[in-house]
Amino acid sequence: MGRGFGVAAAVSHDVIREIASEAEQLGYSSFWCNDTPGADGLAGLAVAASVTERIKLGVGVIPLDRRPADSIADDVSALGLPQDRLLLGIGSGRDARTSKVREGIERLHERVSSPIIVGALGPKMTSLGGSVGDGVLFNWQTPQNARESGQICRDAANEAGRSAPLVMAYVRTALTPQAQERLVTEAGRYSEIPAYAAHFERMGVPAIDTAVSGPDGAALQPALAEHEAALDEMVVRAITADDSAESILELLRACAPQ
Numbered sequence: 001m002g003r004g005f006g007v008a009a010a011v012s013h014d015v016i017r018e019i020a021s022e023a024e025q026l027g028y029s030s031f032w033c034n035d036t037p038g039a040d041g042l043a044g045l046a047v048a049a050s051v052t053e054r055i056k057l058g059v060g061v062i063p064l065d066r067r068p069a070d071s072i073a074d075d076v077s078a079l080g081l082p083q084d085r086l087l088l089g090i091g092s093g094r095d096a097r098t099s100k101v102r103e104g105i106e107r108l109h110e111r112v113s114s115p116i117i118v119g120a121l122g123p124k125m126t127s128l129g130g131s132v133g134d135g136v137l138f139n140w141q142t143p144q145n146a147r148e149s150g151q152i153c154r155d156a157a158n159e160a161g162r163s164a165p166l167v168m169a170y171v172r173t174a175l176t177p178q179a180q181e182r183l184v185t186e187a188g189r190y191s192e193i194p195a196y197a198a199h200f201e202r203m204g205v206p207a208i209d210t211a212v213s214g215p216d217g218a219a220l221q222p223a224l225a226e227h228e229a230a231l232d233e234m235v236v237r238a239i240t241a242d243d244s245a246e247s248i249l250e251l252l253r254a255c256a257p258q
Helices: 013-026 041-050 069-078 098-111 123-131 143-159 180-191 194-203 217-228 245-254
Strands: 003-008 030-034 056-063 086-091 116-119 135-139 166-175 212-214 233-239
Touching: 003 013, 003 056, 013 030, 013 041, 013 245, 030 041, 030 233, 041 056, 041 069, 056 116, 056 135, 069 086, 069 098, 086 098, 098 116, 098 123, 116 123, 123 135, 123 143, 135 143, 143 166, 143 217, 166 180, 166 217, 166 245, 180 194, 180 233, 212 217, 217 233, 217 245, 233 245
Parallel strands: 003 030, 003 233, 030 056, 056 086, 086 116, 116 135, 135 166, 166 212, 166 233
Antiparallel strands: none
16 A cells, blocks of 8 residues: 545535546545544435546544444445445444453454454554454654654554454645645544543653644655555645645645655
8 A cells, every 4th residue: 555645524425536546546545534423424425436447445533433344244234335445444432341342353254354443553553453353543643753652553463363463544734825724623523532632641752743734745744654654545635724625635646646
């Protein structure tokens, strides 16, 4: 794989249709919709699937406390998502028990043929992604931490006698100055979530320092490459001044694989 591109599921379907098609043409290896309360990531991916043929389609991540495994599997089927292209990301949500996530993974493996990717911050979920899931999706992560956590995931898969897992991460990326305010707001919001606050404390960096920002592609590309070197799939998680096609396409093109 290589470099993906992701947006929030709240982005309008008309915009998703336009940017997903462009992402495939530009050579991105995956297109992601970030599932959020009130916005369905799988529905966004169904729109993306309708205008693409090859690109992988990732949802990152659906909290199991909001949508149980059987409900997720039902939606994958009802939406007609191409399971050979789908990367199905799930997370614990507020219920941080690994046992709950393990049960969800096992149930989804029974009903869906797609890789099941675990949203992970700490070592326990990271290990679970390798031992029972098919990989991990990190978030707000430094390249160094991605390397260390990725090794935890790979070691867990090896101990379980499983194939090498997919080690992936969202990397918040913004063109500045136009998206600076939104990036700062997003970093501040995550910093107030206890699990993420602990995550940033473990890494010893503030949230904003895990993001990539700059005025143009020439400034963004070297930092993105540093993240990419630590991962199987680095997902440019778009932070733009607004959710218009114009703003997102500007970032999409600036960050295109080289």
